[in-house]
Amino acid sequence: MATAETEKKITHADLMKSFWRYIWLFQCGWNYERMQSVGYCYSILPILKKTRPGEEEFKEAFLTNLNFFNTNPVVGAPLIIGAHIALEEAGASLETTEGLKVGLMGPLAGVGDTLVWALYNSIIFSIGASMALTGSVLGPIFVLLFVFFPYLAVRYWQFTWAYKQGVNLVTQLGGGIIAQITEFATIVGLIVIGGFAPSIVHLNIAWKPAIAATVQGEAVTQVIDIQAQLDSILPFMLPVLVTALAYWLLKKGWTPVAVLGVLFVIGFIGGAIGFFG
């Protein structure tokens, strides 16, 4: 009995094996049918082999962990895998571990996508791209440094933290921490997008109609600078409008590629005839 217990114990080496499997191949094999399922299974498999030594129970756990799974790969997935390992070690049933996965993947996908892609990446990549456009190699190097180290650290930290927290984690996350982090990320994200969108989206009216008029008996041509008029009403009006249009189309169920097509056509025709510039 005692030996069986020690055999099921997860060692540091097991943990690291699972972590590096997650790092190397987590989203390889991603597909529309079950998304990250095979990558998740690949990451957890060495643990299952240890916690479920019987042939049938291993097969069952193997199959179950090929269920649909999708969350943010950077902030989210390592946390779920870490907590899952703790539950496995504690002898949890497959229902419990599947409950953990399904319960956390949705909320963490929202938090992760907002924090990692919308917020963090938008900031570092806009800084990097602006530097690159001035001809400085420091632009991409800055981004590489701010991707490599923080990404690895945040993934390792989540994974080991979630494992140590183990069973407590599920109740803790249920107790409002996730909601609070989500709200924080959402609000900061919205503020940043409010400032980013007009700074990155460029659209100006280049067309300046000339109107021939007679002023006090003298013929003059008056050139109307439409863009300057718009700026005096609301700066960055056109970028805001075009972003609103894209948002509205997406909300109506258009695919991103279709919206891109519309934007491209508007911009291309407008630019080609010289109306926009």
Next chain:
Amino acid sequence: MTIVIALILAALAYYAWYDTLGPTFTMTVRPLISGFFTGLIIGDVQMGLLIGGTLELMALGVYTYGGATIPEYSVGAILGTYFGKASGFEVGIALAIPAALLLTQVDILNRFLNFIFVHRADTYAENGDDKGFDRMMVRYSHMIWGFSRAIPVFLAIAFGEPVVKGITSFFETYPWINKGISVAGGILPALGFAMLLKIMPISKYPAFLLLGFIMFAYLKIPLVGIAIAGVAITLVYQQLKLRKAEG
């Protein structure tokens, strides 16, 4: 020589996707990085920075949220930088955008075809064959992703030179095409922001979006400043809310 470069850049396109699916060490799938690496490989770093930086600003905030398909900016940056070196930035960027758009179809096909791996995985699981499953993951699970990008890059570079020369003279004859593309390039980032806004509850917090806009458009605060102010404002908001909840 062209064939060697074509092979190396094809390998870069493969790596770019493998990196994103797995280790995410370098984010080479982003055009800023793939453009930079291409520049290093072909010996024209400045072109890599220009093409990569320009595409990056277009693609800012455009990510594969929940598995959405987005334009293939990494292939765009690789080809744009390569052909930009020979024919100039204008030609490079004018090739990069259509190339990125064309390959979106490949991405959809790729994400569909990968169902093969789940079905094989089911069979391995039923037989309890974890070794076989591991082998499939390590050797094959990234192949459809990688080759679907590497092959177009290889073909474009290995056989594209006469075609590109033709395209170059075409653009010189019709300058309005470049004007159209540059305006379109300016508004494409709107898609990224729209995608971000769609996953966020704007109707719940409309004031914060406006605050960011005011800070940029009227107060002219640089972007990093807006981000820092955003953190401060959010902390205050959450503290006030917490105090209210505590009574």
